[in-house]
Amino acid sequence: xxxxxxxxxxxxxxxxxxxxxxxxxxxxxxxxxxxGGHGQQGQGQGYGxxxxxxxxxxxxxxxxGPYSGAxxxxxxxxxxxxxxxxxxxxxxxxxxxTPDWSALADASASRARRKRLLAIGGGVLATLVVGAVVATxxxxxxxxxxxxxxxxxxxxxxxxxxxxxxxxPTFSSVAPPPPPNPKDYISDPKKDRAPLTAEGLFPxxxxxxxxxxYTKGATSATANCAAVTQGGLGTVLKKNGCQKVLRAxxxxxxxxxxxxxxxxxxxxxxxxxxxxATGGIAPLTGAGVGDFCRATxxxxxxxxxGRYAYFTQAGFTNGKKVTTADRGVFRSSDDLGxxxxxxxxxxxxxxxxxxxxxxxx
Numbered sequence: 001x002x003x004x005x006x007x008x009x010x011x012x013x014x015x016x017x018x019x020x021x022x023x024x025x026x027x028x029x030x031x032x033x034x035x036g037g038h039g040q041q042g043q044g045q046g047y048g049x050x051x052x053x054x055x056x057x058x059x060x061x062x063x064x065g066p067y068s069g070a071x072x073x074x075x076x077x078x079x080x081x082x083x084x085x086x087x088x089x090x091x092x093x094x095x096x097x098t099p100d101w102s103a104l105a106d107a108s109a110s111r112a113r114r115k116r117l118l119a120i121g122g123g124v125l126a127t128l129v130v131g132a133v134v135a136t137x138x139x140x141x142x143x144x145x146x147x148x149x150x151x152x153x154x155x156x157x158x159x160x161x162x163x164x165x166x167x168x169p170t171f172s173s174v175a176p177p178p179p180p181n182p183k184d185y186i187s188d189p190k191k192d193r194a195p196l197t198a199e200g201l202f203p204x205x206x207x208x209x210x211x212x213x214y215t216k217g218a219t220s221a222t223a224n225c226a227a228v229t230q231g232g233l234g235t236v237l238k239k240n241g242c243q244k245v246l247r248a249x250x251x252x253x254x255x256x257x258x259x260x261x262x263x264x265x266x267x268x269x270x271x272x273x274x275x276x277a278t279g280g281i282a283p284l285t286g287a288g289v290g291d292f293c294r295a296t297x298x299x300x301x302x303x304x305x306g307r308y309a310y311f312t313q314a315g316f317t318n319g320k321k322v323t324t325a326d327r328g329v330f331r332s333s334d335d336l337g338x339x340x341x342x343x344x345x346x347x348x349x350x351x352x353x354x355x356x357x358x359x360x361x
Contacts, residue, residue: 180355182348186306187267194351197221201261201343202248209335217249217256218286225262231279233311240273241265249284250336255329256292257314257336258284261344264307274304281311290317297321299333303341306348310340 185191198219207214225242226234237245247260260281264270280300283293292298298315299322314333315322322329 180352182345182352183306184348185351185355186308186344186348189265189307191351191355192307192348194347196244196246196263196347198246198248201246201347202259207250207339209339212252212331212335214250214252214257214332214335215288217251217289218284219246219248220284221246228260228282228284229279230282230313233277233279233281236273236276236278237262240269240276242273245281247281247284249287249289250332251289251317252332253328254317255314255332256283256289256317257312257332258282258293259310259312259336259340261308261310261340264309267307270304270307270309273309274302277302277309277311280313283313283315292317292319294319297323299329301333301337303337305341305344308344310337310344312337312340 198221202216202219205216207216220228221244222228223244225237225245228245228247229237241264242262243265244263245260246263247258249256249258251257258281262270262273264273280298283291283298285291293313293315296315296319298313300311300313302309302311304310312333314329314336316326316329
């Protein structure tokens with residue numbers, strides 16, 4: 001496998017015919033040098049001075065050696081540790097000392113061993129490279145398969161200590177239902193099943209509205225709706241199916257207010273009773289509160305929410321009649337009417353919250 005550029009380990013470059021150089025263009029030396037060795041002007045030179053190979057001048061005739069230049073043969077270049085060869089015969093055929101053939105044979109054997117070691121090292125390196133490529137391909141293939149299996153990119157959780165895979169979270173495509181509406185629970189008697197008492201609807205001994213404190217007097221609850229009314233209100237309640245009336249009286253600054261809550265079988269019945277109301281709820285005395293709103297003018301109001309209609313009667317504890325200029329009486333009537341509304345709505349909210357927290361069937 002090639003990674004570009006010269007490969008390692010390298011072997012010495014061989015020079016060819018005149019004008020043909022290794023690893024370069026025609027007419028250029030090895031690695032882009034001009035013909036000749038490392039800056040010398042010559043023809044067919046290789047890595048040295050003159051016409052010989054590796055720094056030894058070669059003869060003008062004879063068969064070319066394995067690393068000879070283009071002009072003549074020469075002896076192989078010595079390797080480290082080999083004895084230097086003696087002078088070679090000159091070009092005119094003159095004799096000289098006989099070469100040390102034993103040293104040359106040892107050098108040749110050393111070269112052969114070096115080549116074998118390089119070949120073995122190259123094979124091992126190639127095997128390691130191929131193994132790394134194959135391992136990379138296997139890992140990449142496994143990652144691709146795992147991604148496809150898990151929905152295109154969703155990370156998988158690590159395996160649990162027991163070796164079993166950790167289940168991935170699932171999400172329902174169905175939108176959760178909206179939270180229950182409190183008004184539904186105070187409008188339908190099948191849902192409005194919580195206990196209903198006077199003390200539960202009017203708790204405590206005191207009441208504060210917008211910083212204005214009221215003291216609670218007596219409370220009462222009855223199924224005889226007409227018995228706790230004045231004027232024509234009893235007839236209206238009975239005609240629309242009134243089931244129960246709960247009352248409480250509150251006092252502040254000489255003004256007493258009785259609030260009464262009537263329960264009906266449906267929202268429609270409560271709304272009719274509110275629209276048809278005439279007369280008023282009867283004042284509730286006792287628990288420190290004397291008679292009021294008898295044989296005098298008092299402020300009467302009515303309203304409804306869900307299957308509940310609520311009524312207020314407010315007047316002075318000293319029997320004085322109420323006029324439009326008595327803002328304190330109107331304010332107290334508003335406070336107790338708002339309190340009754342809040343208590344009825346809180347009843348629906350409590351039941352709706354309990355239903356939302358209950359397990360689904």
